[in-house]
Amino acid sequence: MKISYYPGCTLKTKAKNLEDSALASLAALGIEVEELERWNCCGAVFSLADDDLIHQVAPVRDLIRARDAGADKLVTLCSQCYNVLARANKLMREEEEKRETINLFMDEEVDYHGEVQVVHFLDLLRETIGWDALREQVKVPLEGLKVAPFYGCTLLRPAEVAVGGGDRGAPHVLQDFLSALGATPVRFSAAEECCGAYEVLINPVEGMRRAGSVLAAAGESHADAIVLSCPLCEYNLGRKQGDIRAQVSGIPDIPVFYFTQLLAIALGLDASAGRFELNMASARKLLQDKKFVEAPATQV
Amino acid sequence: MSITILLRALDRAMQERVAEISGQNVYKCMQCGTCSSVCPMSGDMEITPRQAMLLIQHGLVDPVLSSRTPWLCASCHTCQVRCPRGIEVTRVMEALRQIVLRENRDMVNPREIPAESIAEMPQIALVAGFRKLTS
Numbered sequence: 001m002k003i004s005y006y007p008g009c010t011l012k013t014k015a016k017n018l019e020d021s022a023l024a025s026l027a028a029l030g031i032e033v034e035e036l037e038r039w040n041c042c043g044a045v046f047s048l049a050d051d052d053l054i055h056q057v058a059p060v061r062d063l064i065r066a067r068d069a070g071a072d073k074l075v076t077l078c079s080q081c082y083n084v085l086a087r088a089n090k091l092m093r094e095e096e097e098k099r100e101t102i103n104l105f106m107d108e109e110v111d112y113h114g115e116v117q118v119v120h121f122l123d124l125l126r127e128t129i130g131w132d133a134l135r136e137q138v139k140v141p142l143e144g145l146k147v148a149p150f151y152g153c154t155l156l157r158p159a160e161v162a163v164g165g166g167d168r169g170a171p172h173v174l175q176d177f178l179s180a181l182g183a184t185p186v187r188f189s190a191a192e193e194c195c196g197a198y199e200v201l202i203n204p205v206e207g208m209r210r211a212g213s214v215l216a217a218a219g220e221s222h223a224d225a226i227v228l229s230c231p232l233c234e235y236n237l238g239r240k241q242g243d244i245r246a247q248v249s250g251i252p253d254i255p256v257f258y259f260t261q262l263l264a265i266a267l268g269l270d271a272s273a274g275r276f277e278l279n280m281a282s283a284r285k286l287l288q289d290k291k292f293v294e295a296p297a298t299q300v
Numbered sequence: 301m302s303i304t305i306l307l308r309a310l311d312r313a314m315q316e317r318v319a320e321i322s323g324q325n326v327y328k329c330m331q332c333g334t335c336s337s338v339c340p341m342s343g344d345m346e347i348t349p350r351q352a353m354l355l356i357q358h359g360l361v362d363p364v365l366s367s368r369t370p371w372l373c374a375s376c377h378t379c380q381v382r383c384p385r386g387i388e389v390t391r392v393m394e395a396l397r398q399i400v401l402r403e404n405r406d407m408v409n410p411r412e413i414p415a416e417s418i419a420e421m422p423q424i425a426l427v428a429g430f431r432k433l434t435s
Contacts, residue, residue: 009423044427045375048394050323055431080424157377158388194340194376198429200421201408202371206344213340231422239420 003124004071004116005033006062008081009041015078015231015258017275022077022121022260024273029137031128033075036065042084053101059088060102064109066116073117075124077260079230083154086118086161120155120163121260122173122229127165131180139268140292141182147262148188148223148254149174150214152195152233174227177259181266190217195233200240211236212248219252225286227259234258238280255283265292301351303360310359314399318356321395328385329353335379335389341372349379349389356392361399370396371407375432397432407433 011019026033039062047055062085066074076082092099093114103111119127125134156162156171164173171192175185193214199207214237218226228234238256245251261274261283271293276284287293319325329350336348347355347367355364364370370393379389401407408429418426 009427014422041427043431044424045431048375048388048391049321049398050391051321052398078424080428153374153376153378157381159381192378194374194378197374197376198425198432199341199372199374200417200425201413201429202433203344203368206341206372209344210340232424232428235420235422235425 001073002069002071003031003033003073003075004066004069005035006039006042006066006074006076006081006085007035008039008076008078010231011078014278015234017278018077018229018231018258018260020275021258021264021273024269025260025263025267028264028267028269029129029134031124034069034071036062036069036074038065042081044080044084046084046087053098053105056088056091056098056102057106059085060092060112061106061109063089063092063114063116063118064106064112067112068110071116073119073124075119075121077121077229079120079152079154079228080232082118082120082163083161087158089114089116089118090160120229122155122177123163123165125177126173131176134177134180135182138181138266140266142178142262142266142290142292143182145183145290145292146186146222146224147178147183148186148218148221148226149178149191150188150195150218150226150228150233150237151192152228152230153192153197155229156192174259178227178262181262183262183266186221186223188218188221188223190214195230195236197232197236200236207236208240208244208247211240212244212251215241215244215251215254218254219250223254224290225255225257225283227257227262229259241280253282255280255286257283271296301347303355303363311361312359314361315356315359317399318361318392318395321398322388322391324388324392324395326353326356326387326392328387329357330385332384334382334384338378338382339373340376340378341374345369345372349373349393352396353387353389353392361396365396365400369393370400371433401433401435404435406435410434
């Protein structure tokens with residue numbers, strides 16, 4: 001079985017900490033993935049207009065390249081990319097008329113019918129290794145680390161593309177993942193809420209309030225940290241956290257991690273694999289305080 | 301909210317455009333208000349998702365189009381996951397945005413975004429925003 005890997009735009013620059021920690025972890029776990037030789041932007045948001053097929057072409061081209069590379073699966077890390085690619089794939093599998101129009105339009109590519117399976121990294125771990133086997137690979141159990149799992153929107157909605165293999169009721173993939181690492185997932189009332197997404201561009205005040213209410217809920221859960229898998233959520237909840245705290249009362253100072261960063265540390269990889277310099281400063285400090293990683297040599 | 305409905309205000313053509321772009325039948329809505337109660341942005345909306353559905357049912361699309369409601373919606377899909385009538389409310393909101401954007405009207409001007417914000421934001425914030433907010 002061959003697995004292609006689709007990074008998406010943000011993982012090569014601002015979310016390098018998501019990509020590097022994930023790829024280092026996969027190597028340590030012995031799972032081989034191959035980055036698509038040529039990939040383009042997925043579009044970041046799935047086109048919701050019924051009469052707009054042109055915006056499906058970009059994600060479908062990525063799917064075709066994965067198939068042409070001989071892959072059975074296409075794995076992604078960014079929640080937004082996952083959502084767009086999985087839904088475009090579903091459209092190509094199920095909506096015959098739209099599939100034919102798109103295939104006719106793309107006259108250079110061989111017709112696509114949804115042959116590739118799109119999986120999120122969390123489901124790849126769950127399906128390929130499983131939580132019990134992952135637990136056995138953990139070298140540095142994250143004991144005593146209370147973590148609020150943040151799914152946000154695009155890992156869960158719409159239900160047809162939700163991670164977790166069609167779990168009914170509340171999702172628990174991230175909780176199962178955290179438990180396998182030895183961490184303690186906390187109950188977190190805002191786990192499935194919107195972080196404010198791209199509201200920063202048009203409604204910054206309302207967007208900030210939205211992110212603030214997610215952070216406040218994380219504070220009420222008494223978590224030490226938040227984990228997530230989306231660079232846009234990381235921006236709204238992590239990078240902007242100081243700005244929010246300056247304007248909204250009751251916002252905790254809580255580090256935000258990509259789930260793969262905790263995976264890399266739990267697998268005993270060098271802290272450099274986590275690229276924590278791209279997180280808010282409190283992130284690495286928390287891991288040092290908990291003695292999961294050592295302070296950098298340059299720090300006195 | 302009190303609304304005066306004048307017969308001439310009923311815009312069936314606009315209502316049909318919403319149906320065509322969204323692929324949704326707004327008459328399936330039974331006004332239970334689940335969408336408004338789960339919408340993370342409804343507290344900031346002058347017209348809530350339930351009210352928007354009611355107005356569109358009555359052919360009063362213009363008041364919804366001139367409200368901030370479609371632009372406060374960030375397509376989190378919570379409403380449609382919870383809708384007991386199976387209406388993809390997210391697609392109705394998308395149709396409202398598309399009606400405005402297809403008149404070549406942009407809701408954000410990329411030139412006005414400060415350089416430091418662009419440097420700081422992840423690419424997906426900009427790509428997603430431009431996809432949703434520009435024509």
